[in-house]
Amino acid sequence: MTWELFAVFIGSSVRLAVPLLLAGTGELVSERAGVLNMSIEGMMLTGAFGAAVGAWATGNPAVGLLIGIVAVVPIALLQALLSNTLRANQIVTGIGINILVLGATTLGYREIFGARSREQIPGLAKWSPPLLGDIPVFGEAVFQQVWLLYLGIVIIVLTALVLRYTALGIAIHAAGAEPRAADKSGVSVTRIRYMGVMFAGFMSALAGAFLSIGDIHTFTEGMTRGAGYLAIAAVIFGKWTLTGTVLACLLFGAATALQFQLPTLGVNVPNAFLIMLPYLLALLAVGGLAGRQTAPRALGEAYIRR
Amino acid sequence: MTDAMLSSEKRNRAWLRPSVMISISAVVVAGLLGLFLIFAIGVSVSDALSAFIEGTLGSPYAIAASINRSIAFALVGIGFVIANRANLVNVGGEGQIAVGGIAATAVALYGGVADLPAGLPFMIPLLAALIAGMIWASIAGILKIKVGTNEVISTLLLSFIAVWLLYWCVQSPAILRKPMTSSATLPESLEIPDSTKLPLLTGDYSFPVNVGLPATVIIAIVGGLLLTKSLFGVQLRAVGFNPVAASRAGISYSRMVLLALAVAGALGGLAGGFMLLGDQYVLKDGFSSGYGFDGLVAGLLARGSVVGVIAAALLFGFLRSGGINMEMVAGVPTALVMVIQGLIVVTLAGAAFFIGRRP
Numbered sequence: 001m002t003w004e005l006f007a008v009f010i011g012s013s014v015r016l017a018v019p020l021l022l023a024g025t026g027e028l029v030s031e032r033a034g035v036l037n038m039s040i041e042g043m044m045l046t047g048a049f050g051a052a053v054g055a056w057a058t059g060n061p062a063v064g065l066l067i068g069i070v071a072v073v074p075i076a077l078l079q080a081l082l083s084n085t086l087r088a089n090q091i092v093t094g095i096g097i098n099i100l101v102l103g104a105t106t107l108g109y110r111e112i113f114g115a116r117s118r119e120q121i122p123g124l125a126k127w128s129p130p131l132l133g134d135i136p137v138f139g140e141a142v143f144q145q146v147w148l149l150y151l152g153i154v155i156i157v158l159t160a161l162v163l164r165y166t167a168l169g170i171a172i173h174a175a176g177a178e179p180r181a182a183d184k185s186g187v188s189v190t191r192i193r194y195m196g197v198m199f200a201g202f203m204s205a206l207a208g209a210f211l212s213i214g215d216i217h218t219f220t221e222g223m224t225r226g227a228g229y230l231a232i233a234a235v236i237f238g239k240w241t242l243t244g245t246v247l248a249c250l251l252f253g254a255a256t257a258l259q260f261q262l263p264t265l266g267v268n269v270p271n272a273f274l275i276m277l278p279y280l281l282a283l284l285a286v287g288g289l290a291g292r293q294t295a296p297r298a299l300g301e302a303y304i305r306r
Numbered sequence: 307m308t309d310a311m312l313s314s315e316k317r318n319r320a321w322l323r324p325s326v327m328i329s330i331s332a333v334v335v336a337g338l339l340g341l342f343l344i345f346a347i348g349v350s351v352s353d354a355l356s357a358f359i360e361g362t363l364g365s366p367y368a369i370a371a372s373i374n375r376s377i378a379f380a381l382v383g384i385g386f387v388i389a390n391r392a393n394l395v396n397v398g399g400e401g402q403i404a405v406g407g408i409a410a411t412a413v414a415l416y417g418g419v420a421d422l423p424a425g426l427p428f429m430i431p432l433l434a435a436l437i438a439g440m441i442w443a444s445i446a447g448i449l450k451i452k453v454g455t456n457e458v459i460s461t462l463l464l465s466f467i468a469v470w471l472l473y474w475c476v477q478s479p480a481i482l483r484k485p486m487t488s489s490a491t492l493p494e495s496l497e498i499p500d501s502t503k504l505p506l507l508t509g510d511y512s513f514p515v516n517v518g519l520p521a522t523v524i525i526a527i528v529g530g531l532l533l534t535k536s537l538f539g540v541q542l543r544a545v546g547f548n549p550v551a552a553s554r555a556g557i558s559y560s561r562m563v564l565l566a567l568a569v570a571g572a573l574g575g576l577a578g579g580f581m582l583l584g585d586q587y588v589l590k591d592g593f594s595s596g597y598g599f600d601g602l603v604a605g606l607l608a609r610g611s612v613v614g615v616i617a618a619a620l621l622f623g624f625l626r627s628g629g630i631n632m633e634m635v636a637g638v639p640t641a642l643v644m645v646i647q648g649l650i651v652v653t654l655a656g657a658a659f660f661i662g663r664r665p
Contacts, residue, residue, distance in 0.1 A: 092651060102648075103643070107642060229466070236455075272478075283460060286463070
């Protein structure tokens with residue numbers, strides 16, 4: 001493998017990992033607060049659809065991104081309401097929302113784009129940081145990326161700081177691990193969990209927008225293809241730590257990048273196997289590679305205030 | 307109100323249970339919203355409805371096609387309900403159907419079963435389908451009892467893997483793709499031999515309902531009895547309710563989890579076998595698409611009752627057939643059916659709060 005090809009591989013691994021990184025960070029916060037948010041997949045698809053429609057209608061991808069975020073708000077509110085206030089089974093809720101969104105976006109796509117389905121949608125611009133972008137070979141292949149990627153990195157770093165060093169971070173952790181104790185010490189468990197789900201929605205919207213207007217500049221039916229579930233697997237693989245989740249997402253991104261890289265190297269592996277690889281890795285990851293699992297103790301259980 | 311009506315009300319009291327009423331209202335509300343959506347996208351509601359009825363009840367063939375769909379949904383749904391009794395959520399129906407279909411095709415085409423005596427040529431591939439589905443779901447069971455992996459995420463990931471496995475099987479001539487005679491050869495398997503196709507009940511292709519129907523009815527009865535009248539059912543419920551107490555009472559949690567998921571997977575695999583040997587005859591990419599989720603929703607809607615699964619499976623079987631015809635004739639995308647199903651699930655999940663029971 002030449003340096004050029006290696007640089008392209010690293011660059012595409014990072015690019016393919018971005019949707020997982022964004023959604024995985026959102027899911028991590030939601031799970032740490034105690035809500036198993038299975039509707040990440042649907043939230044991403046909503047974000048992808050909203051951003052694509054917005055960018056196409058206004059001609060401005062940044063406005064599209066905003067519309068994608070706004071479109072996810074009702075979905076995230078629904079998930080938060082069902083799993084906190086109505087104490088619904090969080091898994092069932094997530095599955096229902098995912099089916100609903102897949103149907104609704106497919107319907108909306110046919111109605112809005114219909115015959116114009118092959119039309120390119122204006123996408124987010126690329127940007128490369130000074131200095132880093134000037135490194136020979138690697139500069140362009142690795143660092144010249146859609147600006148949303150860099151914004152995402154900033155948000156992930158901020159999330160890490162908040163989780164680790166602030167009272168809010170401690171409250172989030174407490175809401176997922178010891179909700180009753182958290183409640184007694186004056187933290188509103190319900191409010192923290194609503195915020196967790198809304199944050200997951202926001203991050204999923206960014207992730208979905210990255211897929212549609214950041215990466216391929218179009219929307220296709222069901223285009224998330226299980227990325228949301230990979231993000232959930234990444235949280236489990238990362239043992240509910242942000243660093244672990246980020247590393248798992250990068251691994252899944254690299255596994256996805258292989259399907260475009262190996263053929264160019266002349267390695268003859270069946271395409272189907274390569275497409276399957278990220279899911280296979282995710283299964284291995286949640287099935288023991290990570291060791292015994294240490295989920296937040298109250299994960300998936302609605303909190304009932306006495 | 308006459309006395310006769312009163313006593314029939316009494317007999318039908320089961321229908322008035324809040325959980326049943328909520329299931330029915332969720333379906334009605336979602337259906338009405340579906341009608342509104344048809345109106346909203348500018349299609350004549352009466353055109354859409356007549357296309358829907360044409361596609362479901364318009365001909366013996368349409369009725370049979372709907373029943374064949376319902377069979378697959380019912381099997382997946384019964385498996386879901388059995389596993390759910392132990393508090394497990396099997397989301398992997400689609401993958402279990404896919405591996406069942408692959409196994410059935412492989413054995414029917416290359417297992418040397420075509421010339422065996424009566425019944426065996428289709429029973430052996432069906433058995434292979436059942437075992438394949440069982441193994442597929444058991445992977446999730448083993449992960450659950452060995453490392454505590456949430457079965458929702460493992461069955462989902464197994465589904466994605468199975469779907470690409472199916473794609474691989476029909477793309478690669480080294481596996482199940484038919485010999486490539488030209489570049490236009492479709493990525494699908496050969497047609498299975500006639501002797502391995504499931505016998506039709508009427509022997510007439512204008513009403514192609516096969517022996518899968520009576521088999522499913524028997525499975526439903528056995529499944530219902532297992533859940534309500536057998537020790538197995540009690541043990542499942544005990545493990546689902548409180549694993550610690552169950553193990554004090556001598557019921558092995560690991561054994562019950564593995565068994566419950568294995569049964570669910572076996573029924574999913576069998577559904578794939580029936581689909582392949584009963585009306586598809588050729589293995590194609592995506593043949594299982596959507597079936598797993600429809601079966602799952604049927605299972606959820608049934609709230610633990612096998613009778614409920616059958617009702618929901620029939621509803622969705624006809625809904626799908628009608629939806630396909632609505633798309634072809636009236637131009638209403640089939641995605642509408644998915645919107646309706648999603649609404650049903652979300653409504654049910656939320657409604658559990660008001661009747662104090664979880665689905």
